[in-house]
Amino acid sequence: MTKPKVLLLGEIEYAHDAWNALSDIATLITPQSTTRPAFLQECTSGQLDGVHTIFRTFDSGSLTGPWDAELIAALPSSLRFCCHNGAGYDAIDVAACSARTPPLLVSNCPKAVDDATADAALFLLLGALRGFNSSMLALREGKWRGEPAPPLGHDPRGKVLGILGMGGIGRNLKRKCDALGMRTIYHNRKPLGAEEAAGAEYVEFDELLARADVVSLNLPLNPHTRHIISHAQLAKMKPGVVIVNTARGGVLDEEALVQALDSGHVRSCGLDVYDDEPNVHSGLIRNENVMLLPHMGTYTLETMAAMEERVVVNVREAVTKGRLVDLVVEQRGLV
Amino acid sequence: MIMSSSRALLLIGKLHHARKEWEALSSLATLKEYPSGDRPDFLRNCASDAYADVTALYRSNDSTSITGPFDAELVAALPRNVKHICHNGAGYDNIDVEACTKRGIAVSSTPIAVDDSTADTAMFLILAALRRITTPFLAVRDGRWRGGEKFTLGHDPKGKVLGVLGLGGIGRAVAARAKPFGMSVQYHNRNRLSPELEDGAKYVGFEELLRTSDVLSLNLALNASTRHIISKREFEMMKEGVVIVNTARGPIIDEAALVEALDSGKVFSAGLDVFEEEPKIHPGLLKNEKAVLLPHVGTSTWETQKAMEVLVLDNLKSATEGKGLITPVAEQKTKR
Numbered sequence: 001m002t003k004p005k006v007l008l009l010g011e012i013e014y015a016h017d018a019w020n021a022l023s024d025i026a027t028l029i030t031p032q033s034t035t036r037p038a039f040l041q042e043c044t045s046g047q048l049d050g051v052h053t054i055f056r057t058f059d060s061g062s063l064t065g066p067w068d069a070e071l072i073a074a075l076p077s078s079l080r081f082c083c084h085n086g087a088g089y090d091a092i093d094v095a096a097c098s099a100r101t102p103p104l105l106v107s108n109c110p111k112a113v114d115d116a117t118a119d120a121a122l123f124l125l126l127g128a129l130r131g132f133n134s135s136m137l138a139l140r141e142g143k144w145r146g147e148p149a150p151p152l153g154h155d156p157r158g159k160v161l162g163i164l165g166m167g168g169i170g171r172n173l174k175r176k177c178d179a180l181g182m183r184t185i186y187h188n189r190k191p192l193g194a195e196e197a198a199g200a201e202y203v204e205f206d207e208l209l210a211r212a213d214v215v216s217l218n219l220p221l222n223p224h225t226r227h228i229i230s231h232a233q234l235a236k237m238k239p240g241v242v243i244v245n246t247a248r249g250g251v252l253d254e255e256a257l258v259q260a261l262d263s264g265h266v267r268s269c270g271l272d273v274y275d276d277e278p279n280v281h282s283g284l285i286r287n288e289n290v291m292l293l294p295h296m297g298t299y300t301l302e303t304m305a306a307m308e309e310r311v312v313v314n315v316r317e318a319v320t321k322g323r324l325v326d327l328v329v330e331q332r333g334l335v
Numbered sequence: 336m337i338m339s340s341s342r343a344l345l346l347i348g349k350l351h352h353a354r355k356e357w358e359a360l361s362s363l364a365t366l367k368e369y370p371s372g373d374r375p376d377f378l379r380n381c382a383s384d385a386y387a388d389v390t391a392l393y394r395s396n397d398s399t400s401i402t403g404p405f406d407a408e409l410v411a412a413l414p415r416n417v418k419h420i421c422h423n424g425a426g427y428d429n430i431d432v433e434a435c436t437k438r439g440i441a442v443s444s445t446p447i448a449v450d451d452s453t454a455d456t457a458m459f460l461i462l463a464a465l466r467r468i469t470t471p472f473l474a475v476r477d478g479r480w481r482g483g484e485k486f487t488l489g490h491d492p493k494g495k496v497l498g499v500l501g502l503g504g505i506g507r508a509v510a511a512r513a514k515p516f517g518m519s520v521q522y523h524n525r526n527r528l529s530p531e532l533e534d535g536a537k538y539v540g541f542e543e544l545l546r547t548s549d550v551l552s553l554n555l556a557l558n559a560s561t562r563h564i565i566s567k568r569e570f571e572m573m574k575e576g577v578v579i580v581n582t583a584r585g586p587i588i589d590e591a592a593l594v595e596a597l598d599s600g601k602v603f604s605a606g607l608d609v610f611e612e613e614p615k616i617h618p619g620l621l622k623n624e625k626a627v628l629l630p631h632v633g634t635s636t637w638e639t640q641k642a643m644e645v646l647v648l649d650n651l652k653s654a655t656e657g658k659g660l661i662t663p664v665a666e667q668k669t670k671r
Contacts, residue, residue, distance in 0.1 A: 115493050119462055119516065126459040135630050136472070140621065144614035145630045155638045157451050179512045180455060278480040285476055293468075294475040294482075300466070302491045 003027045004319050005050050005078075009064060010057025010085070014301075015308035019055075022312065026053070026319050036065040043074040053081040053318045055311055058091075067092040072100065081318035082106045085311045087113040087169070087298075088248055090221035094330045103334050107314040107324040109307045110168055116303040118172035120293065121216055121246040124270025125161075125177070127291035128242045129154050129214065131268065134288040150288075157181030162212025164228075165219025165247065166192055166200065173216060174200050185211060209236040214244065221248035229253060234260040240267040246297050249274040258283030261290065272297050343367050343388040344651055347377075348398030352641035356648045357393075363655045364390070374403040378412050386414040391651050395423035410434040419654040422664075423647045425449040425505070425634075426584055428557040432666045441667060443650040443660040445643045446504050452639040454508030456629065457552055457582045460606025461497075461513070463627040464578045465490045465550070467604045470624045485624065490578075490603070493517035498548025500564075501555025501583065502528060502536060509552050510536055521548065545572040550580065556665075557584035565589065570596040576603040582633050585610040594619030597626060608633050 006026040012019045022028060031048070033039040042048055054075075056067075064071060067082075072093060082104060084092060089108045097104040127133060130153035138146030161177050163170040166186040174184045175198065184200040186192075191202040203211065215237065219225055229243075230253035237243075243266055245252050254275045260266040262283065270291040274280050277295055284290055298304060310326070317325050327335065343365040350357055360366060367389065369377060380386055392413075394405065402409065405420065410431055420442045422430060427444045435442050463469075466489030474482030497513045499506040502522035510520045511534070521537040522528075523544040539547070551573070555561055565579075566589035579602055581588055590611045596602040597619070604625040610616050613631055620626045634640065650661050 115517070116491055119492065120466075123459060123462045123466070123468070126455055130455070130459070130632070130636065132459065132629060132632070135632050135635075136628065137476075139616070139628050139630045140473075145632065152640060153632075153636045155452050155636045156455065157638070176512075176515045179515050180458075181451065280475060292472075292475045294471050294480045296466070296471055296481060299488050300491045301488045302493070304488060 004052035005029055006315055006319065007031065007048060007051045007054045009054055010060030012055075012308060014305035015312055018309050018312040022315060022319070025316065031063075034063060036063070036071075039064050040071065040074050043071075043076060046076075049076045050078050051076050052078060053083060053315055054079065055083050055315050056085065058084075058086045061091050067097075069093055069096045072096040072104065075104070079104055080322070081315075081324060083311045083314040083318065083324070084108050085307055087117070088220060089328060090248055090250065094328055098331055098334060103331070105318075105324055105331055105334065106328045107311075107318075107326040108328050109310050110326060112303060112306040112310045113298050114168040114172040116300050117169045117218075117246050117297040118176060120272055120297040121169070121173050121218070121244050121270075122176050122180075124244045124246065124272060124291050124293065125214055125216065125242070126156070126180075128244065128268040128270035128289075129156055129159075131289060133268075133291045137288065155181075156214075159183075159213040160185060160211055162186070162203075162208040162215045163200070164205075164208060164215065164217050166197070167218060167220075169246070170216070170218035171196060171198070171200075173218065174198065182214070206236060209233055210238070212241065213238060214242045217243070217245040217247045217251055219247055219251060221250045225251050227251070227253045229257075231256045231259075234266060237266070239265055241265075242267055243269040244271075245269070246272045249277065254281045254284070257281075258287075261287055341365070341388050342390050342655070343386070344655065345369060345386060345389045345392045347392060347394045348401060350644055352637070353644035353648055356645055360648065360652060360655070363652065369401070372401055374401075374409075377402045378409070381412050381414050388416065389414050390416050391419035391421060391654055392417060393421050393423070393647055393651060395647075396426065396429065397423075399429045404429040404431075405435075406431050407434040410438060410440070413438075413440070419443070419651070419660065421647045421650040421654065421660070423643055425453070426557060427664060428584060430664075432664055436667060441654070441660055442664045443647070443654075443662050444664050445646045446662055448639060448642040448646045449634050450504045450508040452636050453505045453554075453582050453633040454512055456608055456633040457505075457509045457554070457580055457606075458512045460580045460582065460608065460627055460629065461492065461550055461552065461578070464580060464604040464606035465492055465495075467625055467627075469627050473624070491517075492550070495519075495549035496521060496547060498522065498539075498544045498551045499536070500541075500544060500551065500553050502533070503554060503556075505582070506552070506554035507532065507534070509554060510534065518550070542572060545569055546574070548577065549574060550578045553579070553581040553583045553587055555583055555587065557587055562586050563589045565593075567592040567595070570601055573601065575601060577601070578603050578605070580606040582608045585613060590617045590620070593617075594623070597623050 033042045134150040161182040161184045163186040166188045185203045187208045268289045272293045346368045422444045470482040470485045497518040499522040527538045606627045608629040
């Protein structure tokens with residue numbers, strides 16, 4: 001019996017051995033195309049017929065464009081599984097995948113990302129709360145702390161951390177911020193059990209906005225959460241609030257944020273993600289009080305390797321057992 | 336002996352947060368101030384009648400720029416009745432404590448109040464250095480996103496060995512922050528601490544600390560025996576790819592040797608809040624994007640600055656009331 005075909009969209013950078021070992025159970029192929037139109041053509045022409053599972057990277061989006069309804073419809077009918085490398089999978093229209101007959105099942109890469117993303121969030125939290133950005137830039141301009149000296153920052157001890165989205169990353173962040181002396185409140189679709197909450201207090205969304213000194217966004221981007229933080233929500237936050245976003249740019253209305261920063265209502269923010277990466281709102285670039293990183297939350301050797309390995313595990317499970325280990329939550333009802 | 340009514344307290348430099356608390360001391364003594372000036376002028380005041388009734392001083396690391404360091408010369412020139420120097424700063428390397436002791440002057444500093452903010456700064460620098468953050472930090476503001484070819488992946492703190500040189504109040508606060516990141520902690524002090532204070536940290540010799548730590552955090556005081564305690568010889572002993580963080584005092588590290596070790600790749604990255612000759616920074620550090628640099632802002636928060644000022648004033652009050660200093664410097668603590 002011929003081995004099933006596994007298509008690689010993007011590049012394997014770390015887990016070469018694990019990827020190559022898949023050739024025991026699958027034929028590993030890559031696309032010929034280098035643009036979206038060419039890729040759609042490659043699909044519809046039948047050149048990718050027989051592909052059973054796809055390993056897709058976050059960066060492959062620059063080749064194929066987003067996995068929207070158009071692309072999903074064009075994918076070969078033999079395709080059963082998409083193993084996505086990334087915790088966030090907003091680039092994939094999961095509903096369109098589910099609507100295929102039979103459904104195209106999608107896995108993402110949770111857990112492996114938790115530590116590194118929480119670490120990036122904590123770095124941004126301290127950078128924003130302490131106001132380190134202007135000092136770091138002034139030093140490199142030969143002005144030591146800056147002229148005039150920047151305002152003093154704030155200590156995290158005793159401040160309220162409000163986590164929106166208490167999943168793996170949010171819970172990981174809470175543990176690390178406990179050691180800074182912060183108290184955590186959180187909002188989730190549903191309250192967590194006592195062990196998972198580990199002392200964090202569940203609150204309704206509006207109460208989180210009203211009480212948090214630092215708001216950390218750790219929720220997935222989907223149609224319900226796009227711009228979940230916009231003008232109205234910013235207005236409900238405490239004057240001088242600090243906002244941290246390591247989730248997706250799309251959950252935070254960037255224009256509204258810039259206005260709130262300019263008015264001083266939001267004292268500072270720490271951002272790893274933006275609405276239109278790699279473009280960053282000019283209002284953020286010119287603001288000396290904000291801490292900016294270029295979407296690198298998981299960019300460590302250990303985590304990037306662990307993520308690729310995990311996706312390969314999902315590919316192997318898909319090919320050998322016809323199931324996914326990390327099936328996305330929206331599709332749990334399909335299996 | 337001076338009568339309490341004719342006793343004076345001298346504030347050198349400025350107060351930014353605890354003005355009220357200072358003024359409340361007027362019930363105990365006359366309040367005098369030297370907010371600005373220079374060393375010759377200050378010494379003249381000391382020699383004159385102006386400060387004859389001064390029994391205690393408030394000084395700070397910042398006020399060193401007014402009077403110069405409290406070295407043997409200045410300590411000898413202090414007014415006759417000075418019995419207490421209450422210093423704002425956890426580090427007091429700019430005070431010749433031995434000269435003070437010889438003159439019968441007791442010195443206090445501001446430990447504890449600085450622990451949280453300094454440890455937070457150290458943790459920030461540990462994460463930043465592990466990620467080699469300078470390249471993407473500069474690139475994203477410059478329209479270059481992550482910085483192209485210059486960008487390299489960083490490392491996770493999880494599973495790494497954090498070596499703390501100087502497990503005092505700040506060092507212990509750093510260790511407490513590092514633990515939830517999955518770092519294991521080892522330390523070296525002149526003397527081993529009690530198990531309660533160690534809180535699970537492993538005590539090792541100085542050389543073993545250098546040889547086996549993945550991340551080295553310097554949290555020890557600067558004095559004659561710790562100047563350049565980290566120099567060429569020590570870098571040679573360290574692990575290939577070590578990360579160094581210094582929130583203590585610049586002269587603890589031989590800055591030129593650090594630059595060499597960064598350039599050679601021996602040191603993966605460094606996170607520094609302090610430098611040998613602040614505000615001057617070795618150009619090799621500025622040029623190398625593997626260095627993450629802060630301009631000595633370890634305690635630069637509203638809450639901590641106020642707490643430090645209040646602690647100095649509390650020391651002044653306690654001393655003036657005849658109860659002794661609350662936070663005397665280690666060298667003068669009476670051995671029990």
